[in-house]
Amino acid sequence: MRVLHTADWHLGQHFLTGQERTTEQQAFLEWLLLTVKAQGIEVLVIAGDIFDTQTPSYTAQELYYTFLVKMQGTGCRDIVVVGGNHDSPTMLNASRQLLRQLRIHVVGGVPTDPTEQVLHLNAANGRPGLVVCAVPFLRDRDIRLAVAGETLDDRQIRIRQSIAGHYAALANCAAVMRQREQDVPVLATGHLYAAGGEAREGAERDVHIGGLGLVGAEHFPTAFDYVALGHLHRPQVVGGRAHIRYSGSPVPLSFTEANDKQQVLLLEFKGAGAPTITALPVPVTRRLQRFHGTLEEVEADILAFDNSAFQLVAWADVLVRSDETPAEVQRRIQAVLQLQKAHVVAPRGVRHQRATEVPDLAENAIPLALLHELTVEEVFGRRVAGLPPERAATLKATFGELRQLLAEADPQAWGEAGE
Structure with a gap:
């Protein structure tokens, strides 16, 4: 089974002062179509942040749907799409039933029945070829409820345990266990910040409130032969475990990513067990x-x-x-x-x-020329930089939770926290 792992397309992104990225993103998608066909890809996995905002433009949606239609002529049998923190679960899921007829499996958010995240994909011979635990970005409402009076440490532990528990429940479900016994590989997706991954300061690190959603490679069950991650834009292995990877974004999304090597990941499974992994460089159209x-x-x-x-x-x-x-x-x-x-x-x-x-006239002053380059989280971080570490961490967590609540109440005005 030949699988291609990609993520973090951010279709519709506007760069800095409003420059469109459509030409670059379209060039990537055309290259991806050719690559899928040339490499004999059977399953394409897109691990979140398909769009840059929860209300993508018509042009961004046209890129997405045109690509999915053109994929029907590549020989790829199945496409798996999971939502990221920038994506609207409702918007992605709106076309889910229609796309399913084209063997395009969309999981925009956590469904009411968690087992709907478990996909059984057949090989070319019609026999079971791959199980995908299609886990989207886990929003706070998916993994925890607020507990009055809990400490920062308690909150951190509970978020980690909830994320780990979500993956463990899927890995242990009867459907997955039956396929394991038949030597069928199991792939899981995720859109989160994993410990051991290299995140840039700011939004990438704060995907769960206050940056508390940090999970380690050890939190992913051993039943998973590969974990296809999205959210961090730099391609990387998590915690030294080659089968847990971020593919990175295919187009550099900021100047901090200018020197990254954009790529997609080719996975070749031969039964259960870790796949052979090959990085395929994405051509650069704009430096x-x-x-x-x-x-x-x-x-x-x-x-x-x-x-x-x-x-x-x-x-x-x-x-x-x-x-x-x-x-x-x-x-x-x-x-x-x-x-x-x-x-x-x-x-x-x-x-x-x-x-x-x-010298600055005011302590902790932020130069005006720099202010527009900082995220909201970075500005707040500078304001509490002089406080005792425990107090600063508590304030950051509270500020992050407030941002999350505001984002959920008015996504268009605030967007989702995170890269």
């Missing part, structure tokens, strides 16, 4: 490039930049350290950007820092 340094260094780096091997103009993050006036820095950098306009543009303009440090 995200950082130009940081003195005014002279940035000017030279931009002039030397060559983007001719790439399909789309590069997007640049430009940060200049100089004691020149902001107007002079802007004038000089815009002049070299104009010379290189066929190769690179700076979507958010040129940021300027003084080369000579000037």
Whole structure:
């Protein structure tokens, strides 16, 4: 059984100052169609965050549904789609019954009957080929109820136990155990932050309130031959266990991901047991490039930049350290950007820092130029940075819970916390 694992497409994402990613995402999906056909993929698994928001645009939905229709001509028998923290379970599930007729299995959120997450997929010969425990992003309402007066440690333990218990219940259900006895491999999905995974500061780490949803590789039952994870955008193995992996996002979603190697993962199962795993690099259509340094260094780096091997103009993050006036820095950098306009543009303009440090007038002040780059969680974290660790952790957890409640009450205004 040949399976392809991908996640974190974030269709419909707008970059920084509103730039569309449609061209890049469409290029990825066209490449994915060709790859599925060329590699003889039998099952495609998408581990959450198909869309960037809970109310995706018409264009983003068109990308998604057009791709699913085109997949019917690739020879792939089954597609498994699970919701991530950015996805709307209701929106994903709205087309579930129709897509099921095309052997596209959608689990947007945890169903009332948890065993509906267990999918039995046949091999080419019609015999059982793969069991998928299709676990979507587990929202707080899925895994716990608030307990008045509980401590931070108690809350953390209970969230971990609830997530682990959800996976254990699926692994131990009779349907899965019967397939195990027939030498059929079992794959589980997840959209969460697992201990041992490398998360960037901010939203990736805080997928469960206050960052408390951290689970370890040991919390995934040994009945799972492979765990296909989404949420962290950098491809990686969890806790040194090669069969528990994040595929990463196929398109870099921020400048912090500019140097990541985008990929999808090819799994080849030969009966029960860990699969052979091969990383398939995703072609880059647009480079995200950082130009940081003195005014002279940035000017030279931009002039030397060559983007001719790439399909789309590069997007640049430009940060200049100089004691020149902001107007002079802007004038000089815009002049070299104009010379290189066929190769690179700076979507958010040129940021300027003084080369000579000037002390902040207010303690813990956040420079205005930096504020728009921080997440809400990062700003709050800076405000409580000087407090005792236990007090700061309690406030962060409470703040995270408040954000979660507001997000569930008004998803369009707040979105879901998390990457």
